[in-house]
Amino acid sequence: MNEIIVPQLAESVTEGTVAEWLKKPGDIINKGDIVVELETDKVNVELNSDYSGVLKEVLKQSGDTVKVGEVIAVIANEAEELAEPAPKKKDAEGNSSYESEIDQGSPTQGQQRPLAFPSARKHAREKGIDLNAIPSSDPLGRVRKKDVDSYEATRQSGEKKQLEVEDIKNVTQNNTREAKRQTEGKWHQSDLNNERIERIKMSRRRQTIAKRLVEAQQTAAMLTTYNEVDMTEVMKLRNRRKDKFYEQHGVKLGFMSLFTKAVVVTLKQFPLLNAEIQEDEIILKKFYDIGVAVSTDEGLVVPVVREADRLSFAEIEKEISDLAMKARDNKLKLGDLQGGTFTITNGGVYGSLWSTPILNSPQVGILGMHKIQKRPVAIDDDKQENRPMMYIALSYDHRIIDGKEAVSFLEKVKQLLEDPEDLFLG
Template sequence: MIEIKVPELAESITEGTIAEWTVKTGDAIEKGETIAELETDKVNVEIKSDFSGVIQELLAEPGDNVVVGQVIAKLGEEGASAASDAAPKEEAPKAEEAPKAEPAKEATPAPAAEEKKVSKSRTVASPAARKKARELGIDLDEVSFRDPMGRVRVEDVEAHNQTKNAPKAAEKPAASPSKPAAAAPAQDDTRVERIKMSRRRQTIAKRLVEAQHTAAMLTTFNEVDMTAVMDVRNRRKDAFFKKNGVKLGFMSFFTKAVIGALKSFPLLNAEIQGDEILLKKFYDIGVAVSTEEGLVVPVVRDADKLSFAGIEKEIGELGKKARDNSLGLKDLQGGTFTITNGGIFGSLYSTPILNTPQVGILGMHTIQRRPVVVDDNDTVEVRPMMYIALSYDHRIVDGKDAVQFLVRVKQLLEDPEDLLLEG
């Protein structure tokens, strides 16, 4: 009998949660075939078998926590499985005293359950949607989806559940008039839903609290006149797309501006290790991306060596992988500084929380047209303005440096030629 164990994942990851099994007991599998999906603190990982054979036993249920090295399944040789399958068939004729109805009962559920699992495997759904469906006892094949690619998402499962339970909710008031006193608790139960936090959400919550408890976090603000950047984008966007096959967005400008400012204020590209400061002379910029499971921060490696097009392509690919839940651990590890853009959701002003152990994070916000004074003659014009925020660890970054860092970012964005020279 061969034992299948949870493999080594990464130095910082020692456990995970079984999101779903992709095989069942009795299935014949090949070496390298995926047998389960494991949800970790950072990404979902496929567990593959190192051997060929037949699944004899699954030792964990979906939703169970497992640790690295733990045995989660047992694998036997195909011949052994066939022999074990034959045994019950030989014993059946001997059981003459047993009622004939019993074998029939045993025979019917197996194909039905098998058929259900096969149909489920054909449904394309996000891990979050599969987990929600398991919690609510919903067959994913019955769920209608709105995704043009045919992918079932969490909101589809929730909408199906509401539709499914609507008739039951309508029946409850009819039974309650005779017992008004007992109606109150039942009504309260329907107004509260208890949802178990996913492992990733628990990790996000833990890290955010740790950041606030560990770092001496402070935030400083400024505003940027986006006229020059928007002018460059409007003039160059078509030629840029034709040449590079990717749109010219704001993130490449901000990434270049941040790198230019980090070169002038290197303590914001550092971290604290014990009583030492670790200065990083490379620029791996984390870009926060919102997903169904929560915020993740994939990293653009050596962003200072990339062109505007290179940065846009890398951010686009990482964003797609994040939304498809296909980020690898290497996509998330490291990072020297982070940029987060709350403006895509309409945020006007916010204080971003540090992505520890980094000591700096830049917050972008929505662009809003506002009247501003544009010259020494007090001329007022309506300009596209953006508030930017820098949260920093005051233990090693002084307020003066933080303010000047943000001013440098502002200067580089308001003068794209200077930004190109600096980049």
């Protein structure tokens, strides 16, 4: 027998959720076949089999939480699967000995041996519980480890937690009346049992996003400063060069590469925004791995453009395009998401005019782009023009970055984008 074990998924990732079994018990498996897909905090991970054989047993079902190092399935080689069961040894009294296979005590005469997973048998044996007494939640009637735990919890609670049927009815009726009274008709207890509401379990990724967004605001002293950029020159430059750029590089010239280049140049001038805090130390990073926020069906992910300071505009555009496609196809690897030093997010693609980006911990800075919209701008004392304007926002950790530095950072980004020729040629 060989086991499928949850591998080390990534640094700081200790557990995941079984998303989907791609093989079912009884299927023949070849070495290298994808057997199961796990959902982690950041991406989905496909587990390949290190063995050939037959999938003997699945120990965790879709939706179950699994930890690194945990056995989630058993693979038998075909010889083991086809072999007849070995005769059971007899003890001195003539009783069959099932060793590790059987629960505490042997079945009595005429009593069928209960179906159970090996992990459940072992668990029940350790707790001194008779498997015959445990109700199964498995569609095939097999007792699972969680069934043992559930039975034990019920047994321990005992009669002191049980109420007479009439008492339960009375309590339920009283609670229902009180709930209706307190909500003043805003919603009804009966809604819980009909189609007027729907309860949906959050995916692991959504749970993690929610947790980290709250942690970021509770941990960092987050502030946001705003400015606006006249996008006239950037748009002119892009329109002049886009056709030739595409012919030469096979990728479109977008705004993200221009913003990425502007951010990298500015980070070199303001290094604290390319840092992180570790206890009582500031870690200054001399490399520029820029995270680019991408929206997916399951939430926002932030793949990283590595060594952005060393990449050309075309290389940045290609990398962003590839990462965005991977994100939307759910093919990002954990390595694509780790180690960013600063993040850029663009709510403008969805029409956002103004927003406050939240820090991507442990980073201390994030730049928010927004929708380009024509607005009247004073050119001089006597002249106004409608210009394509974009609000930009910088959220930063005030624990190590002062307001003056944050405002100056954003002003520098603005200047580079409003006069982009040197930035582009450089």
